[in-house]
Amino acid sequence: xxxxxxxxxxxxxxxxxxxxxxxxxxxxxxxxxxxxxxxxxxxxxxxxxxxxxxxxxxxxxxxxxxxxxxxxxxxxxxxxxxxxxxxxxxxxxxxxxxxxxxxxxxxxxxxxxxxxxxxxxxxxxxxxxxxxxxxxxxxxxxxxxxxxxxxxxxxxxxxxxxxxxxxxxxxxxxxxxxxxxxxxxxxxxxxxxxxxxxxxxxxxxxxxxxxxxxxxxxxxxxxxxxxxxxxxxxxxxxxxxxxxxxxxxxxxxxxxxxxxxxxxxxxxxxxxxxxxxxxxxxxxxxxxxxxxxxxxxxxxxxxxxxxxxxxxxxxxxxxxxxxxxxxxxxxxxxxxxxxxxxxxxxxxxxxxxxxxxxxxxxxxxxxxxxxxxxxxxxxxxxxxxxxxxxxxxxxxxxxxxxxxxxxxxxxxxxxxxxxxxxxxxxxxxxxxxxxxxxxxxxxxxxxxxxxxxxxxxxxxxxxxxxxxxxxxxxxxxxxxxxxxxxxxxxxxxxxxxxxxxxxxxxxxxxxxxxxxxxxxxxxxxxxxxxxxxxxxxxxxxxxxxxxxxxxxxxxxxxxxxxxxxxxxxxxxxxxxxxxxxxxxxxxxxxxxxxxxxxxxxxxxxxxxxxxxxxxxxxxx
Amino acid sequence: xxxxxxxxxxxxxxxxxxxxxxxxxxxxxxxxxxxxxxxxxxxxxxxxxxxxxxxxxxxxxxxxxxxxxxxxxxxxxxxxxxxxxxxxxxxxxxxxxxxxxxxxxxxx
Numbered sequence: 001x002x003x004x005x006x007x008x009x010x011x012x013x014x015x016x017x018x019x020x021x022x023x024x025x026x027x028x029x030x031x032x033x034x035x036x037x038x039x040x041x042x043x044x045x046x047x048x049x050x051x052x053x054x055x056x057x058x059x060x061x062x063x064x065x066x067x068x069x070x071x072x073x074x075x076x077x078x079x080x081x082x083x084x085x086x087x088x089x090x091x092x093x094x095x096x097x098x099x100x101x102x103x104x105x106x107x108x109x110x111x112x113x114x115x116x117x118x119x120x121x122x123x124x125x126x127x128x129x130x131x132x133x134x135x136x137x138x139x140x141x142x143x144x145x146x147x148x149x150x151x152x153x154x155x156x157x158x159x160x161x162x163x164x165x166x167x168x169x170x171x172x173x174x175x176x177x178x179x180x181x182x183x184x185x186x187x188x189x190x191x192x193x194x195x196x197x198x199x200x201x202x203x204x205x206x207x208x209x210x211x212x213x214x215x216x217x218x219x220x221x222x223x224x225x226x227x228x229x230x231x232x233x234x235x236x237x238x239x240x241x242x243x244x245x246x247x248x249x250x251x252x253x254x255x256x257x258x259x260x261x262x263x264x265x266x267x268x269x270x271x272x273x274x275x276x277x278x279x280x281x282x283x284x285x286x287x288x289x290x291x292x293x294x295x296x297x298x299x300x301x302x303x304x305x306x307x308x309x310x311x312x313x314x315x316x317x318x319x320x321x322x323x324x325x326x327x328x329x330x331x332x333x334x335x336x337x338x339x340x341x342x343x344x345x346x347x348x349x350x351x352x353x354x355x356x357x358x359x360x361x362x363x364x365x366x367x368x369x370x371x372x373x374x375x376x377x378x379x380x381x382x383x384x385x386x387x388x389x390x391x392x393x394x395x396x397x398x399x400x401x402x403x404x405x406x407x408x409x410x411x412x413x414x415x416x417x418x419x420x421x422x423x424x425x426x427x428x429x430x431x432x433x434x435x436x437x438x439x440x441x442x443x444x445x446x447x448x449x450x451x452x453x454x455x456x457x458x459x460x461x462x463x464x465x466x467x468x469x470x471x472x473x474x475x476x477x478x479x480x481x482x483x484x485x486x487x488x489x490x491x492x493x494x495x496x497x498x499x500x501x502x503x504x505x506x507x508x509x510x511x512x513x514x515x516x517x518x519x520x521x522x523x524x525x526x527x528x529x530x531x532x533x534x535x536x537x538x539x540x541x542x543x544x545x546x547x548x549x550x551x552x553x554x555x556x557x558x559x560x561x562x563x564x565x566x567x568x569x570x571x572x573x574x575x576x577x578x579x580x581x582x583x584x585x586x587x588x589x590x591x592x593x594x595x596x597x598x599x600x601x602x603x604x605x606x607x608x609x610x611x612x613x614x615x616x617x618x619x620x
Numbered sequence: 621x622x623x624x625x626x627x628x629x630x631x632x633x634x635x636x637x638x639x640x641x642x643x644x645x646x647x648x649x650x651x652x653x654x655x656x657x658x659x660x661x662x663x664x665x666x667x668x669x670x671x672x673x674x675x676x677x678x679x680x681x682x683x684x685x686x687x688x689x690x691x692x693x694x695x696x697x698x699x700x701x702x703x704x705x706x707x708x709x710x711x712x713x714x715x716x717x718x719x720x721x722x723x724x725x726x727x728x
Binding site: 592593595601604 | 647650651721723726727
């Protein structure tokens with residue numbers, strides 16, 4: 001036993017302490033509890049993994065399972081609370097607790113002037129608890145508990161500034177859109193329970209391995225596709241990605257931790273975890289790939305024209321998650337997880353850097369109000385440059401390695417997916433550097449007084465910058481090889497080269513358009529006005545969803561459910577019963593004359609009636 | 621045990637007719653008298669009329685049930701008399717009247 005339960009329980013304790021008593025604690029105590037609990041969890045992860053031999057050659061090839069207690073027993077179905085660590089979990093644990101610790105430290109500086117300080121850290125710790133439960137869970141139901149829990153925390157933290165309408169709306173949107181995905185996920189869990197008679201990963205996956213591969217869609221495909229529905233909700237894929245850009249209404253550390261580095265990759269983790277199911281359904285894998293590449297491409301095109309710095313990075317997150325799904329769908333599960341890790345590094349850094357910019361400008365998020373910040377906040381500028389290089393896939397940086405592996409796998413699967421992916425890589429480099437140049441070069445266009453962030457903020461940024469640049473040398477695919485075999489075969493030389501070329505082209509184009517010729521983007525936008533409008537308004541997807549789903553639902557609820565069924569039928573029945581009783585009573589009350597002798601008269605009359613009836617019909 | 625029989629000179633129906641007359645008198649008194657005490661006495665009359673028919677049938681069918689019932693009725697009548705007189709006293713105290721039609725505040 002490695003006492004794995006301590007890992008999630010530590011942040012839970014932090015949540016309990018801060019949540020219950022935080023109002024009375026000083027900020028120092030809140031910081032110590034919030035950051036300390038996550039740091040301890042990180043250290044405990046390191047200690048557990050070390051004693052399990054995870055850092056040496058052959059360790060953890062067999063999952064280490066810890067059984068705690070039986071949770072639900074019903075017929076053949078036996079669900080227990082088990083935690084397990086294998087190599088996949090080890091990677092996820094290190095990402096979640098490592099990045100989580102850094103972001104907690106950063107948040108101490110970022111949130112220093114905000115109200116609701118203890119509430120923020122309590123929610124953040126609660127999120128860590130659920131995320132770690134999700135990652136450590138050894139059966140689908142426990143994973144689902146974590147899955148729902150992180151959704152709850154996401155909702156709470158998006159709506160953190162609950163006095164703002166847009167923040168609560170964004171929280172509701174995230175929650176409701178995720179319900180659709182979670183509905184699919186729960187159906188998948190039911191199907192798994194029916195067909196495998198168990199929800200335990202060990203049992204389900206060992207049974208799945210012995211099943212034949214489904215050439216025509218059957219129940220394995222159904223399970224895989226329903227799992228995918230869940231993943232598209234949580235990991236913001238088409239068609240359920242719409243909540244993620246709005247989720248940026250939350251505080252920036254939340255965007256970094258939940259909506260970039262950890263929670264949104266839960267879908268990727270879940271699909272990779274269920275790889276033995278997906279591998280038995282080529283059709284499901286194909287759909288995963290197509291959804292992934294479509295998401296990557298369309299989100300990238302939207303990102304090209306956004307002016308809110310967080311929105312740019314949000315669409316870039318959606319796009320990068322699309323890459324991860326391409327990796328999963330083309331069978332390169334380890335490349336997908338590798339990209340989860342590198343993306344966690346550079347995207348957390350992008351968001352935290354953006355947060356540092358926003359902090360420096362006292363809340364300004366519009367790129368058009370920035371410019372020339374390189375001299376004013378140099379540290380932020382340097383770390384953001386590192387992150388931008390990594391996401392653009394410049395050779396040697398972490399993003400290059402993982403994206404390259406995914407694209408290689410895509411090339412083996414189908415070359416057209418590879419080429420769309422390469423084009424997306426070019427666009428990614430372009431819009432990230434567009435944001436970078438708009439913020440840091442040229443003249444300052446705003447009217448605030450930028451100041452560099454304190455050490456408590458740029459310290460974590462520096463660590464993440466180092467990881468963004470060097471994280472690609474952590475060979476995750478090799479480490480995960482016992483679980484996800486690497487594909488064999490050699491590829492043409494250009495396959496590895498082209499994404500980098502497109503990346504540089506994107507950076508160069510951004511440099512030309514936003515540094516050398518700042519007037520050019522405006523005239524290009526004017527020349528392609530319809531395309532620009534379409535992209536700027538995000539393909540009108542929100543509007544389409546509004547008119548196709550949201551408004552009919554609201555109108556239907558209002559006219560049919562409320563006015564007709566509730567007010568008409570249900571209230572009508574209840575009130576009708578009351579009214580009838582009242583009118584009958586209105587007639588009968590005249591009998592209640594108050595004169596005893598009239599009552600007695602009725603009794604006598606009744607008795608006589610009984611006697612007459614008995615006389616006529618004969619006594620029994 | 622020698623058989624006990626009703627005196628042959630008085631047939632069963634007479635007892636029952638007497639009982640019916642007494643009961644009807646009670647009903648009539650209850651319905652048409654206004655004084656609470658008279659009404660009360662009418663109730664006692666009805667009870668005793670019923671007692672009479674109980675005892676009659678008890679004799680006729682050689683069953684002891686009728687006797688037991690009439691004892692029960694007496695016990696209840698005694699209790700009722702105690703409660704009823706207390707109520708009548710309270711009514712008089714509060715309203716200074718024994719007119720039964722004056723006591724009609726439960727109307728409607």
